[in-house]
Amino acid sequence: MLRxxxxxxxxxxxxxxTLGEMFEAYDLAVDALDRFRNQHPREDRLxxxxxxxxxEIEREIVVYCSDR
Numbered sequence: 001m002l003r004x005x006x007x008x009x010x011x012x013x014x015x016x017x018t019l020g021e022m023f024e025a026y027d028l029a030v031d032a033l034d035r036f037r038n039q040h041p042r043e044d045r046l047x048x049x050x051x052x053x054x055x056e057i058e059r060e061i062v063v064y065c066s067d068r
Contacts, residue, residue: 003058010065019064026057 004011011019033050064068 004061007062007065011061011066012066014065019061022061022064023059026054028059029053029057 029050033047033054036046036050
């Protein structure tokens with residue numbers, strides 16, 4: 001919800017399986033991204049890939065909430 005302040009008010013009242021799965025996927029992707037950022041040596045390709053994945057999931061959530 002912190003990353004999506006424009007739709008935060010919609011997210012508060014929404015609870016369903018689809019949205020829950022999106023949040024779970026986002027949580028897993030963010031955790032992996034944090035691990036990749038803290039690895040030495042850094043895997044810049046993986047970092048870029050997971051940054052993109054997180055953005056895509058955020059966009060999916062915005063679209064999903066906009067359609068409701």
